[in-house]
Amino acid sequence: MVKYRDILRLHAQNVSQRGIASSCSTSRNTIREVLKRAQEKNISWPFESSWTDHDLQELLFPEKHASSDFRRKPDCEWIHKELARPGVNLALLWDEYALTCRSENAIPYSYRQFCRFYHTYARKTKATMRIKRKPGELLEVDWAGQTMTVNDRLTGEEVPVYIFVAALPCSQYAYVEGCLSMETSQWVAAHVRAFHFFGGTPRIIVPDNLKTGVTKTSRYEPVIHAVYQEMAEHYQTTVIPARVRHPKDKPSAESTVGHISTWIIASLRNQTFFSLQELNEAIQEKRTAFNTKLFQKKKGSRYTAFLEEEQFALVPLPAFPYEIATWKKATVQYDYHILVDHMYYSVPYDYMKCQVDVRVTSTIVEVFYHHFRIASHKKQTGPTGQVVTIMDHMPSDHKKYMTFDANYVLEWGQKAGPSSYTTVQRILASYQVEKQALKACLGLIKLADTYSIDRVENACQRVLMYTPRPTLKSVQTILKTGSDKRPPEAPIEKESKQSTTNPYGFTRGADYYGGKTT
Known part of the structure; x- marks a missing residue:
């Protein structure tokens, strides 16, 4: 409580404001405000002796004694909950509290009183105070x-x-x-x-x-x-x-x-x-x-x-707990594989000779390049030296080699035409070892790249007219001679030589030696 009686008494005795402040342990700003209000209210020393400091405060500063209907006490429970939110402090909450009070024609408490209300509430009703540490932070x-x-x-x-x-x-x-x-x-x-x-x-x-x-x-x-x-x-x-x-x-x-x-x-x-x-x-x-x-x-x-x-x-836990992983470094070899725990795993061939980061868990092996995942494999167990290869990681030529089998050439034959399909089937059936037959079929496919699929189809059609067991060599011969371009029904014309009779029997003459008769 401010010593209003002593301030007015010392002022009446011509004591300076500095001296009054020192004697009453009050700031000079407060003394200046008290003297100003006393002059406005026409209150001076001496006055009735029954007046106390409380009475003088009610006369000089009636707003400090406003009824509870006009001065609203802060909601400490709301303050306590709001302080738990990130970035919220007492200064912000007091500012919001003061704006709310003024909008509803109520008088707010000062910031100091606001903090005092909350601290008292927190000490009495809560086990902790959210001033330095926020919950869950x-x-x-x-x-x-x-x-x-x-x-x-x-x-x-x-x-x-x-x-x-x-x-x-x-x-x-x-x-x-x-x-x-x-x-x-x-x-x-x-x-x-x-x-x-x-x-x-x-x-x-x-x-x-x-x-x-x-x-x-x-x-x-x-x-x-x-x-x-x-x-x-x-x-x-x-x-x-x-x-x-x-x-x-x-x-x-x-x-x-x-x-x-x-x-x-x-x-x-x-x-x-x-x-x-x-x-x-x-x-x-x-x-x-x-x-x-x-x-x-x-x-x-x-x-x-x-x-x-x-x-x-606290932030809710994720659906699955974290699985501990180990990180390693590896270099992608020319066969686009890396060695991890004595097992080989493929990587896209574009990253050959690049250094990659490998994340290994109990079930998965993941490969990263510059923090971007480029491959993922199921971790292999059992004997060492196992090779895991994904087809998409291979160059196109390697993919063709890996997928080249009887089904591949039969599929090609169906696309090329019925004669080519029949030729492929009979070539496959003519060899005891499938690899030999596949090699011949590969030669047939290469002929389609050299000439065209249409010409190969025509050549296969012509070969099947002459023999039920076509070979790669016969198809090559027809393509080289251009016989596939002729209609199948047109016979091949042959030059017929006129036979001459020789009255002298078997006599070698100019015709035999390539000379001319005279």
């Missing part, structure tokens, strides 16, 4: 510094187990599990199980700059591991690593790691485990107790805060 992940162990049943050797920790900053709800290594496959698999534990995915994942997740560290443009980035895209989230040596960028994970070290790792220190599954079952029990433990300074627990404040804001 972040998931902070990390490896715990301490490790646990699993004993080998046969040798008794202690195998280290690394503890993966994921925490949602808004509700502090945590996921914990043990992994046998800190490799990328284990790191990504732990994320997938964490997403299914939460029942959704956040908008941003904040890890450390560990090598399993970040290929190249950078303050502005870090390079994320290909498998890690692919997993994030599958779940419609993004990875933004914390700055190097800045653990405060993910304080919830760091804090949760400390709690986990005490309430899970330390609490299980006297137990012996012989398998990772057995260890994770014990971790799950401790994790449930940790998440349901009541807060000390506010109502509820991490679990209730997650259900009430954060679960609804």
